[in-house]
Every structure is written in structure tokens, then in C-alpha cells.
Amino acid sequence: MRRSEKADLITKIRKNFQGSKVVFVVNQNKMTVADTEGLRRQLRSVESVYLVAKNTLTRLAIKDTSFGCIQPHLSGQTALVFSKNITEAAKVVSEYASKSDEKITVVCGGFDEKLLSASDVKTLAQLPSLNELRGKIIAVIQTPAQRLAALTRAPAGQIARVLRGYSEK
Numbered sequence: 001m002r003r004s005e006k007a008d009l010i011t012k013i014r015k016n017f018q019g020s021k022v023v024f025v026v027n028q029n030k031m032t033v034a035d036t037e038g039l040r041r042q043l044r045s046v047e048s049v050y051l052v053a054k055n056t057l058t059r060l061a062i063k064d065t066s067f068g069c070i071q072p073h074l075s076g077q078t079a080l081v082f083s084k085n086i087t088e089a090a091k092v093v094s095e096y097a098s099k100s101d102e103k104i105t106v107v108c109g110g111f112d113e114k115l116l117s118a119s120d121v122k123t124l125a126q127l128p129s130l131n132e133l134r135g136k137i138i139a140v141i142q143t144p145a146q147r148l149a150a151l152t153r154a155p156a157g158q159i160a161r162v163l164r165g166y167s168e169k
Helices: 003-018 033-044 055-062 068-073 086-099 118-126 130-168
Strands: 022-028 048-051 078-083 104-111 114-117
Touching (some): 003 048, 003 078, 022 086, 033 048, 048 086, 055 068, 055 078, 068 104, 086 104, 086 118, 104 118, 114 118
Antiparallel strands (some): 022 104, 048 078
């Protein structure tokens, strides 16, 4: 690879670091092209990027970003997952890792200048997504209104039963 190609690749990796809220470092072992494309497709659906790059180029690109904490963990056959959607990306990576027969393992992550362990990433994967949280909040808000409506209808139903009882006599 020529020096200009390396510089372009470093710039591309740095842009991914700068445009992400979270980065996950994964070790990939014996992944086929089909496996990699399948994972990329799943990650694209949650607006995330899966990138395989040389560790030396990644170390150069990570300078002056908020993800310097993951630098010591860049060894072996690593790949990076860049995302703005923290929980959804963690879910996809963790689910894929659990089903892939150790073809891919989560090493660590970086978020807000802090290092996330593999267990932290699994915990993030178990959190509900933003849409799920919104649905739960709406359900909590609607429940008192539904109960109030049921209470206001209950006396009317009782009056109707009483009136029906008088009309039968």
C-alpha cells in the first residue's frame, strides 16, 4: 500500500471516529466474506459502520479523538464498529457474537472518553432502545387517563343497570 493510500485510509478512519458517539473493538477470527457482509448489513440497519483496518493505521487515526482509551486493546485481528446509536449497535454486535461460534468476540468499547469492558457492552445490549423507552413512557402516561375514563364511565353503567331494573318491574 502506497503512502498516499495509507494517508487516505487514516483520514477515513479518523472521520468515522469523529462522527461516532461509541466505538466497539471486536476480534474477528475465521470470518468469511459472507459473514462480514451479513454483519455489515445488520449494522447498517442501525446506522452503524463495521470497518476492518490495520491496527497501526487505526492507532494513527485515533490520535486527537475522544477514543484514545481503546488504543491499548488494538491487537490481533481487530475490527471497529462505529455508531451514533449506542444501544442498538451494542445489541447487534452482542447478538452476532453470541451466535457466531466465536468468529467474533467483543473486546471493549469507547464512549465519552471512557473505556467500556466487554461486560459493559453486553449490559448496553440489554438496555431498551430509545423507541422502546418512548413506548413505555407513553404507556405510563396513558394508563392514568384510561383509569380515569373507566371511573367516569362506571357510574353511568351502574345507573343504566338500575334504570333497567326499574323498567322491568
